[in-house]
Amino acid sequence: MIARMRLPSRWRPAIAACAAPILFAQRAAAAAQPPLSYLRSAGAKADATLPLTWGLLAISIAVVVIVCVLVLVAIARARSRTAIAHPDGNASAWVYIGVGLSSFVLVCALVWTVRVLAFVNAPAGRPALTIEVTGQQWWWKARYLDNDASKVLTTANEFHIPAGKPVRIELIGADVIHSFWVPALAGKTDAIPGQVNTAWIEASQPGRYHGQCTEYCGLQHAHMGFDVVADAPDDFSKWLDAQLAAEPAATDAMKQGQHEFEFHCGACHTVRGTEAGGTVGPDLTHLMSRQSIAAGAAPNNAGMLAAWIANPQAIKPGTRMPTLGLSDPQIGDIAAYLATLR
Amino acid sequence: MSTLDAHVIEPAPSSGVLEKIWATPPGILGWLASVDHKSIGKRYLVTAFLFLAAGGIEALVMRAQLARPDQHVVTPDQYNQLFSMHGMTMIFLYALPVLSGFSNYLWPLLFGARDMAFPRLNAASYWMYVAAGLFTYAGFAMGAGANDGWFNYAPNSERDFNPGLNIDFYALGMIFLGVSTTVGAINFVVTFFRMRAPGMSIEKVPIMTWGTLTASAANILVIPAVSVAFFLLWLDRQYGTHFFDVAGGGQPLLWQHLFWMFGHPWVYAVVLPAIGMTSEGLQTLCRRPLVCFEAVALATVATMVLGFGVWVHHMFATGLPALALSFFSGASIIIAVPSALAVFAWIATIWTGRPIITTAFLYFASVIVLFVIGGVSGFMTASVPVDWQLTDTYFVVAHLHYVLIGINLFAVAGGIYHWFPKMTGRLLDERFGRWTFWTMFVGFNLAFLPMHVTGLLGMPRRVYTYASGFGWDTLNLVTSLGSLVFAAGVLMLVIAVLRGLRNGAPAGANPWDAPTLEWSVPSPPPTYNFLEIPIVASRYPLWERTIDHGAARSRLRTELRLEAGRETLATSALDADIDLVMKMPGDTLAPLVLTIGMALAFVGLLLHLAWLTIAAALVTLAALVAWLWPQRELAQIAGAPR
Numbered sequence: 011m012i013a014r015m016r017l018p019s020r021w022r023p024a025i026a027a028c029a030a031p032i033l034f035a036q037r038a039a040a041a042a043q044p045p046l047s048y049l050r051s052a053g054a055k056a057d058a059t060l061p062l063t064w065g066l067l068a069i070s071i072a073v074v075v076i077v078c079v080l081v082l083v084a085i086a087r088a089r090s091r092t093a094i095a096h097p098d099g100n101a102s103a104w105v106y107i108g109v110g111l112s113s114f115v116l117v118c119a120l121v122w123t124v125r126v127l128a129f130v131n132a133p134a135g136r137p138a139l140t141i142e143v144t145g146q147q148w149w150w151k152a153r154y155l156d157n158d159a160s161k162v163l164t165t166a167n168e169f170h171i172p173a174g175k176p177v178r179i180e181l182i183g184a185d186v187i188h189s190f191w192v193p194a195l196a197g198k199t200d201a202i203p204g205q206v207n208t209a210w211i212e213a214s215q216p217g218r219y220h221g222q223c224t225e226y227c228g229l230q231h232a233h234m235g236f237d238v239v240a241d242a243p244d245d246f247s248k249w250l251d252a253q254l255a256a257e258p259a260a261t262d263a264m265k266q267g268q269h270e271f272e273f274h275c276g277a278c279h280t281v282r283g284t285e286a287g288g289t290v291g292p293d294l295t296h297l298m299s300r301q302s303i304a305a306g307a308a309p310n311n312a313g314m315l316a317a318w319i320a321n322p323q324a325i326k327p328g329t330r331m332p333t334l335g336l337s338d339p340q341i342g343d344i345a346a347y348l349a350t351l352r
Numbered sequence: 353m354s355t356l357d358a359h360v361i362e363p364a365p366s367s368g369v370l371e372k373i374w375a376t377p378p379g380i381l382g383w384l385a386s387v388d389h390k391s392i393g394k395r396y397l398v399t400a401f402l403f404l405a406a407g408g409i410e411a412l413v414m415r416a417q418l419a420r421p422d423q424h425v426v427t428p429d430q431y432n433q434l435f436s437m438h439g440m441t442m443i444f445l446y447a448l449p450v451l452s453g454f455s456n457y458l459w460p461l462l463f464g465a466r467d468m469a470f471p472r473l474n475a476a477s478y479w480m481y482v483a484a485g486l487f488t489y490a491g492f493a494m495g496a497g498a499n500d501g502w503f504n505y506a507p508n509s510e511r512d513f514n515p516g517l518n519i520d521f522y523a524l525g526m527i528f529l530g531v532s533t534t535v536g537a538i539n540f541v542v543t544f545f546r547m548r549a550p551g552m553s554i555e556k557v558p559i560m561t562w563g564t565l566t567a568s569a570a571n572i573l574v575i576p577a578v579s580v581a582f583f584l585l586w587l588d589r590q591y592g593t594h595f596f597d598v599a600g601g602g603q604p605l606l607w608q609h610l611f612w613m614f615g616h617p618w619v620y621a622v623v624l625p626a627i628g629m630t631s632e633g634l635q636t637l638c639r640r641p642l643v644c645f646e647a648v649a650l651a652t653v654a655t656m657v658l659g660f661g662v663w664v665h666h667m668f669a670t671g672l673p674a675l676a677l678s679f680f681s682g683a684s685i686i687i688a689v690p691s692a693l694a695v696f697a698w699i700a701t702i703w704t705g706r707p708i709i710t711t712a713f714l715y716f717a718s719v720i721v722l723f724v725i726g727g728v729s730g731f732m733t734a735s736v737p738v739d740w741q742l743t744d745t746y747f748v749v750a751h752l753h754y755v756l757i758g759i760n761l762f763a764v765a766g767g768i769y770h771w772f773p774k775m776t777g778r779l780l781d782e783r784f785g786r787w788t789f790w791t792m793f794v795g796f797n798l799a800f801l802p803m804h805v806t807g808l809l810g811m812p813r814r815v816y817t818y819a820s821g822f823g824w825d826t827l828n829l830v831t832s833l834g835s836l837v838f839a840a841g842v843l844m845l846v847i848a849v850l851r852g853l854r855n856g857a858p859a860g861a862n863p864w865d866a867p868t869l870e871w872s873v874p875s876p877p878p879t880y881n882f883l884e885i886p887i888v889a890s891r892y893p894l895w896e897r898t899i900d901h902g903a904a905r906s907r908l909r910t911e912l913r914l915e916a917g918r919e920t921l922a923t924s925a926l927d928a929d930i931d932l933v934m935k936m937p938g939d940t941l942a943p944l945v946l947t948i949g950m951a952l953a954f955v956g957l958l959l960h961l962a963w964l965t966i967a968a969a970l971v972t973l974a975a976l977v978a979w980l981w982p983q984r985e986l987a988q989i990a991g992a993p994r
Contacts, residue, residue, distance in 0.1 A: 044823030046810025048741040059737040066738055070728035077695060077724045081717060084703035088638070101643045101700040108696035113689050116731070120685045123735040124678050130737050131674045147513075181671075186508035187604060189669055189744060193810050197740020198669040202605065203507055204598035207671030224744040224812045225669075226501050228508055229428045232815035327428055 045220035048193040052219060052240075053212040054176070055130045055196040062126045066119060130196075133176035133210045140178040141169060145188025145201035145223060147330060148230035149292055149305040154250070155180075163253050164280070166292030168300040170239045172246040173216045181207040189225035192238050198224055213240030222306075229328035235306030253296050256283030257351060267347025270340050278331070281351060291331060297351040304329065316345040367883050369915045374466070374879040376939055385939040387471035388879060392478050393457025394775065399482055400450035401846070404761075406489070407441035408839055410434045419832035421820040431816035432499045433518070437492050439502030440522065444529060445485045447622035447760050448567075452477075452536055454767055455564040455625060457775065459540070461870035461877060462558045464549025464886045466920035467936055469542040472979060473535050476943035480532035483951040484525050491521025498522035501814060503615060503666075504585075506596030506607040511589040517958065520589060523582040524954045530579040531950070537568035537575075544568075545925040549869065551888040551906070552928045558868045558891075559635070559642055562649045563628030566656045567621035573660075578614035581607060590960075605670060612663035620659040623755060624652055626719075626763035627694060633716040633770050634698055636866040638705025641892060641899065644697040651690035658687040668739045677736045684734030691727055695720060710864070711785030715766030718793055722758025726751060729804065744814075747807025753800045765792065765845055772849065773863050777875040778856030780848050788848055792841030799834030802827045867892035867899075872908050885912035885921050888928070917985055935986045946975035 043050050051060040144151040154163040171177045181190055181201040191198040192211060199209035213219060223234035241249055260268040268284060276286030282295045297303075303310045303318055307326045317324075319341050322331040336344070376386040386392070414434050417425040426434065456474060460467050468474045491497050496517040500509040509519045544565045548557065584595040585607070594600025596607045635642040642648060664672065664680035698720050707713055729751035733739045742748060765788075773779050806827040811818065818824055862871035869886060870877070871894055886908045890896055893906035914920065918936040923929060949972030956965030982988035 044809045044821075046812075046822055047808065048745075048810055049808050056741075059741060062735065063732075063738045063741060066732045066735055070732060073728050074721070074725055077699070078721055080699045081702065081720055084699050085707055085709070085717065088702055088705055088707050089709070101704045102647075105644050105647070105693065105696040105700050109689060109693045112692040112696075116685050116688055119731070119735065120682050123681055123685070123737065126735075126737045127674055127678060127681070183604075186513055187505055191812075193741060197737060198743060199740075200670045202670060204602075204604060205671065222810075222812055226505070226508070226744075226814040228513060229432065231812075232428070232817055 046193050046222060048197075050194060052217060053195040053214050054134070055210065055212060056194055057214070058126055058129050059197060062122060065122065069115060069119065133178075133212065135176060137178035137210060138172055138175035140180060141171075142180045142182065143169075143190060143201070144182040144184050145190065145227070145234075146184035147186065147228055148223070148234040148326075150190075150223075150234070150236045151184075151292065161254060163250065164293045165253060165296070166300075167235075167302070167305050168237045168239065170241050170246055170249045171211065171213060172243045173213050173240040174243070176210050176212040179209045179211060181209060186227050187225050188223045188227050188234070190221065191224045192219050192221035194219045195238065200225055211238065213238070216240050216242050216245070220306075230307075230326055233305055233307040233326050235302075237301065237306075253299070257281055257295055259283070260347065260350065264347045264350055267343035267345075270336075270344050271347055274334055274336060274340070275344065294348065294351060297348055299352060304331075312345055312349050315348050316341050319344055366878060367880070367913070367915070370880040370883065370913070371878065373915070373918055376879070381941070382939065384944055385941045387467070387475045387937065387939055387943070389456050389460050389468045389471065389474060390775075390877065390879075390881075392474050393453050393455075395478055396449050396453030396456055396481070399478075399485070400446050400453055403441050403445040403485060404450070404842070407438050407446060408842065410438040410441070412835060412839055414438065415832040415835045417816065418818070418828050420829065421818050421825055423817060426816070428816045429499070432814075433492065433495075433497040435814055436498040436501050436504075436522075437488075440488065440498050442756065443502055443618070443622065444526070445481075445488075447756060448533065448618075449481055450764050451564065451567075451622065451625040451629075451760070454629060454764075454771070455540060455561075458771065458870055459543055459561060459564070460547065461774075461873065461881055462561060462868055463543070463547050463552065464869050464882060464888065465543070465547040466881050466885075466914075466918075468539050469547050469934075470535075470539045472937050472940060472943050473539050475940075476946055477532050477536035477539065479944050479947035480528060480535075480950065483947050484529035484532060487528060487951060487954060488521055488525035491517060491525075496521055503611055504607075505611075506585060506588075506602075506604050507598065509585060509607075510597055512597075520586060520958055523586040523589075524958055526582045527579050527586075528950065528954055530575045530582075533571055534575050537571040540564055540568035541572065546922045546931075547920070547934075548923055548928045549886050549888045550912075550921065550923055550928055550930045552923075554926045554928075555646065556888060556891045556928075557649075558632060559645060559649060560625070560628035560632035562652045563624035563626070566652050567624045570617045570656050570659065571621055574614040574617045577610045578618075581610035581614075605667075608667050608670065609663070612666045613660075616663040616666065617656065617659045619755065620656055623759040624655065626760045626767075627723075628652065629767045629770075630716045630719045630759075630763050631694070631698070632868070633712055633766055634701055635705075636770075636864055636868075637710060637713040637716070638701050638707045639865070640701060640705040641895075642697060643700040643704065644693065645891070648694055648697050651693045654690045655687060658683060658690070662687055662734075665734055665739065668736050669743055674736075681734055681736045685731060688727060688731050688734075691723070695724060695727075708864070710769065711780070711782055711789055712766045712769035712864075714786065714789045714793075715762050715769065718789070719759060719763050719766065722754055722762055722796075725801075726754030726758050729754065742807060744812055745807040746803050746811045746813055749813050750800050750803035750807060753803075757796060757800070761842075762792070762796075765789070768845070768849065770864065771870075772852060773856075773859030774870055774875050774877070776853060776856070777859050778852050779859045779863060780852040780856055784844070784848050784851070788841060788844040791844055792838060795834050795837030795839070795841050797834070799831045799838050802830050802834075806831070862894065865894075867895040869893055883913065884908070884910045885914065886910060887912075937983070937986060940979070942975050942979040946972055946979065949973075949975055 051057045140155045142153040142155055150167050152165050152169040156162050181199055183201040183203040188201045189198045190201055195211040195213055199207050217240055219238045221236045221238055223231060272285040276288055278288040278291040280287050280293045300310055304326050308314045321333050322329050323333050376382050376388055413426060417423050417431060499518045507513060544561060587593040588595050588597055594602040596602045596604055631642050631648060662680060662684045665684040668677055733742060769780055769785055806824055809823045811824045859875045861874050873882060886906060887910050889904040889906045892899060896905055914933060918938055920934050920936055922931045922934045924931050949968050952968035953965050956968055
């Protein structure tokens with residue numbers, strides 16, 4: 011009968027067995043910090059969520075271990091018995107005790123959940139700025155909103171925020187549903203056509219935090235990454251001013267490249283201060299300030315830019331950017347011009 | 353099986369009269385026209401396993417693609433079709449139909465009846481399932497398989513973003529399959545309440561039937577939601593309506609609500625019958641009544657009722673207000689309570705029983721552990737802030753596979769080992785069975801336990817490839833290797849069944865000394881199931897001699913032969929008092945012709961061939977008329993002798 015179970019001696023190995031994998035996992039999580047891991051946090055919102063994640067994970071592992079032990083012990087004990095124990099007797103009492111304990115743990119988890127939810131639902135202070143982030147197949151557009159129209163900035167796939175301050179994110183789905191996720195800073199919020207969802211993020215320390223679309227959005231859902239770069243407030247102001255500046259006129263050596271760019275690329279891409287004013291693709295005004303191209307599909311360097319212009323479909327099959335059939339010299343000129351957009 | 357000290361069941365004398373009345377005539381036409389629930393049940397099982405194989409091969413191709421970073425085994429388009437078809441196949445064409453197979457085969461035998469309440473509807477349900485499955489797979493074979501995931505979110509499934517026939521195949525196929533599931537569900541509910549042997553009052557109903565009853569009741573309520581959703585989507589795509597299209601004032605979230613109002617109860621529908629099988633198998637093999645029987649039955653129903661109120665936990669990230677999220681978070685956490693009850697009841701049953709460690713027992717006992725692993729990861733997704741992190745990552749993929757494989761496939765494998773002797777009269781090899789079990793168990797956990805960590809490290813689901821440097825490389829390789837081992841285990845299961853069919857040892861009527869009525873008839877059962885309709889006096893008719901049930905003694909030998917044509921008894925819903933003698937329909941091609949008509953009509957709708965749709969509708973109508981035409985044998989003609 012279960013009633014004869016000696017609790018202390020049974021629970022000790024169970025507790026040890028529960029703690030070991032958690033300690034191991036915590037150490038492993040701290041040692042390796044993969045870019046999209048949510049077992050680390052770097053901002054108020056993720057900081058508040060992480061203990062809950064670990065807590066529920068610990069409860070979960072403990073429950074699994076306890077049930078495994080109970081099943082194994084039950085089989086081992088019962089096999090050595092010769093007579094069948096019937097009517098339910100104590101057995102049903104233990105079932106109800108188990109259900110009662112489980113319910114208590116579940117209700118505690120629910121209370122904890124709702125408290126964390128209330129905390130992360132809105133930032134403690136006024137957001138330092140609002141960024142309108144648009145998810146589209148398959149890249150991210152960011153517009154830094156400001157009442158002063160001359161200070162509205164548009165950029166793509168890599169956007170900076172001031173560290174230590176909450177930033178409001180307004181999410182727009184331009185075509186299908188996407189989901190905005192920077193695991194080190196905050197959980198996901200969907201970008202849904204026809205509605206504006208708001209989220210907020212905050213990074214406590216300067217750093218680069220990787221993000222990724224997490225709602226399946228078609229052919230190149232896999233390559234829809236982005237970076238949020240948190241700068242010290244002064245650095246952020248400098249970055250913003252630099253980004254707001256139009257591109258200085260191209261040097262003579264680059265005139266040909268700029269011309270080719272305006273002619274072949276300008277219908278979709280913008281480089282402020284030039285004839286290129288398209289809004290279908292990413293704004294390229296300060297392209298070289300970004301570390302990757304094509305929403306994280308490839309690193310940003312002269313060689314990769316040339317390869318991308320020559321045949322984007324080879325690098326990101328299905329991307330909305332067509333293969334234009336340009337000649338090698340044209341590609342070289344354009345890539346060289348793009349490399350000057352700092 | 354001398355270790356099982358089985359009760360000796362006297363083999364009932366066979367009845368030539370009944371055999372003649374109930375037998376399906378030989379030949380292909382007889383096979384196609386059969387309405388025998390046992391044939392239909394076995395066909396469901398075989399067909400579901402064929403779809404399981406198809407979905408499994410799709411999974412293995414995906415695992416080859418994901419084994420290492422930056423691979424090019426398949427193109428993005430192929431990968432997207434693979435994961436969509438895999439999900440659709442496993443969830444719709446395997447998981448529920450395989451359980452319907454067990455229920456179709458076993459229910460009349462468990463209840464002491466000669467068939468399901470609506471035998472022709474039963475045949476129609478099966479044929480429509482096959483036709484709908486082939487319909488969706490026809491698209492895949494043409495390179496136009498579903499490609500927006502099994503939950504098919506709008507607007508990515510709208511024509512603007514998905515111009516091919518892919519989604520049309522899927523949408524029409526799902527509407528078709530919905531008809532099959534709905535009529536099947538109605539059949540189960542009516543059978544449950546009307547076809548039980550005299551005396552099998554509601555508290556004596558075998559535990560395993562509660563799962564299918566609950567799932568069927570839920571399906572009747574929720575399938576309209578998904579059928580409407582797919583129909584509206586098809587209208588959007590083909591006739592320019594704007595239900596989900598923002599440009600025309602539509603609302604993408606409407607799709608998600610309609611889909612998940614159906615989708616979440618469906619998840620319970622594909623596990624509750626398997627949980628019932630586990631309860632039934634464990635109590636039999638532990639040689640004692642299930643602990644807390646009534647509570648477990650009620651917990652099954654409670655899970656389903658709560659299951660109607662949790663669908664928004666699939667939509668936590670869609671920007672709904674925090675207050676609404678709190679409610680659905682609470683419901684999603686509390687729904688674990690009835691599941692916990694079942695788990696503790698199973699453990700207590702083993703603890704206080706005398707388990708016979710058969711292969712089936714290993715599977716059923718493993719269900720307890722896998723159920724708990726899938727349950728606690730589900731509990732984590734129920735917590736809104738945590739879910740915002742782990743939703744749409746591989747953590748959720750791991751979770752849902754523990755639910756669907758752990759609770760469904762492992763219970764099904766246990767069910768095969770447990771009931772194969774009843775279905776065929778032959779035992780499966782136990783030694784090979786143990787090897788099969790451990791291969792499946794080790795392979796499954798090797799593939800899917802590390803996948804939780806892949807998710808915690810942030811790997812999003814539904815990506816056709818990934819770069820190195822995210823910490824996912826080794827984990828993915830382990831998962832791919834584990835999936836190979838697991839696939840080998842499933843293959844061994846199929847081999848075990850084929851070997852058993854060929855040269856399994858004779859099983860006898862009741863090899864496991866089981867307590868329920870299906871074990872009182874020979875293996876395999878005669879076409880008419882019961883020579884005489886039994887009269888039931890307790891929950892465990894075949895255990896009354898070993899387990900004290902007061903003076904209650906069920907009677908297997910009654911005079912209720914009902915030999916005046918295809919007949920069985922209908923009883924009252926709660927107390928199972930004899931109500932009337934049911935005239936049962938004989939074999940007919942009408943359900944098959946009806947299905948062919950409907951399938952052609954769907955092809956006509958798909959290809960915009962109005963003439964085909966109209967012609968096919970006429971065929972369907974003709975089949976219905978033939979089906980409903982009054983028959984003397986069914987006492988549907990006034991004045992005809994009963």
